[in-house]
Amino acid sequence: MEKYEKIKVVGRGAFGIVHLCRRRGDGAAVILKEIPVEQMTRDERLSAQNECQVLKLLNHPNIIEYYENFLEDKALMIAMEYAPGGTLADYIQKRCNSLLDEDTILHFFVQILLAMYHVHNKLILHRDLKTQNILLDKHQMIVKIGDFGISKILVSKSKAYTVVGTPCYISPELCEGKPYNQKSDIWALGCVLYELASLKRAFEAANLPALVLKIMSGTFAPISDRYSPELRGLVLNMLNLDPSKRPQLNEIMALPVCIRPLLNLYTDIGNVKMRRIEKPLSNVQHGPHGRPGGRIPGSRSRDGALGLGMGKVHTLPLSSVYTWGSGIAAPLRLPMLNTEVLQVSLGRTQRMGVTRSGRLITWEVPSVGCGEPSLPGGMEPMQPQFISRFLEGQSGVTIKSVACGDLFTTCMTDRGIIMTFGSGSNGCLGHGSFNDVSQPKIVEALPRYELVQVSCGASHVLAVTNEREVFAWGRGDNGEPP
CATH class of the missing domain: 3.30.200.20 (Phosphorylase Kinase; domain 1)
Structure with missing residues (x-):
């Protein structure tokens, strides 16, 4: 020690x-x-x-x-x-019935898929795959599978017999005491995907006999129709009572619903860098009816990078953001985090964006020397060198839009809740004080209303509810509300 x-x-x-x-x-x-x-x-x-x-x-x-x-x-x-971001089960529980968007679900799922593909290639069964054993990094973006305490190494292609695992995730063949193989892990993976899409377990009951009955009958509540038919169909296929009809991992990876998130997947773990293919679909094997099928060839290069497919590989951005003004005479491309940005906003000291998965991304100038720490997204004028990062403190919250003032930022969640952070001067944060806030904090006077739009001036904020009421706060001089 x-x-x-x-x-x-x-x-x-x-x-x-x-x-x-x-x-x-x-x-x-x-x-x-x-x-x-x-x-x-x-x-x-x-x-x-x-x-x-x-x-x-x-x-x-x-x-x-x-x-x-x-x-x-x-x-x-x-x-x-050590994975400091907690478990996937904790992440799901904190959603408070606010469903994840499909891109976020698939972002997590394909990482689990790649990990399990590696496990099965080593002729290992995990046998206890569940959201409690799936861990997250500090930004809650990278998945880490753990707890292999009851895994079994398959010395040959023989099947295992011991009944182990968490009851809510065990397969029908385990319930019947039949021999099983990698298809039992596919069942558990289907349970995990269902949980990501429904925020609840596929199979739950008050006692073990009732739980076994549910699993044996394959009875579970349908997934919300807000998700694509392909995602819902994938869950049904993985939770097929007949193990032989459940897809193999390489078949799942070749499905259209998984190809895009696999190619868009970025990792910054250790020295691993995800590479993307110049023509990603050109090497996918097609079935007799023109549908993608078969296995996506995988290879690991000397530097540990994972390549999907053959041919020239290089990194491609998912979207691009440009800025100009304040001494930047021509549009300057801002650095990205291999994510797709759907909306941006600019204040005097803030540059913010909202990603497709509902996270806030900020562009700021690296601090030089030991001066005072800047506000989130703060930048020095006349300095066109920026770094990008995801804003922390967003656990379990999906951001829909962002608006910036001079020294502060407001954002609206997918549930119509307003959150603010930055400088508290002029009362722009709406928290009933003039204190600065470094991470997004709910404006507590508004949660009983569902907000549909928020906009910032230099030192004031306007918010509109679904009942067409308008709220304003901040500095009120020069004819500005309130």
């Missing part, structure tokens, strides 16, 4: 305790899983050793990275990567 400094306990499970630690060598945050072995049965020891064995075999940007294991005070310690 001389390498690590314990910070706090972040979890307790059937086999031990999970610690958040700091690695003394470089200060990095690390997870240490402490598994007591002295009083374990032989089977429990084998299970603990199995987790280490499985983790050693896996090396993928969407799987929690394994560092090392060692014995300490009669306990097996497993050191692995």
